[in-house]
Amino acid sequence: MVKNMLLSMLVLLMVSCNETTVASGSENKEEAIEGGISDIIRNPITADQEEIDTNNVAKITFSELSYEYERVDEGAVVSHDFSFVNTGKVPLIISNVRSTCGCTVADWPKTAIAPGEGGVIPVRFDTKNKSGRQNKPITITANTIPAKTTIYLNGQVDGESS
Structure with a gap:
């Protein structure tokens, strides 16, 4: 009995997960969204488009994608500003x-960066309780294609000596 009930619940859950619906208008009608709402969340630019227009989008261009800091002692705070241009x-x-x-x-x-304008992403890495080679990825999500860009903070942290 319990086994059959669990199986029924599993089937019901699987069926309900395959169709995404949203409320539409003031009538609260539900309509299915082709591709699911997750497509919109992952990349809002391409959610409703079959072909991606990569010419008329924002593009983030960094002066450097990776910063190699000098060897530091554990407990130091490493700071670096990553500059970019749209x-x-x-x-x-x-x-x-x-x-x-x-x-x-x-x-x-937090404000829009106009085409041709730039900005800075300041990054701080606290090396407390860290030692050895460190590679810290920082992922930027924006209205670009692809939607995510990764920059890196890399270096050596010397642990406490006994």
């Missing part, structure tokens, strides 16, 4: 900047 044809909107751990934090411009 080399695209429409305003650049950065929606998120994140790293793989809390030891590396970054800030970013």
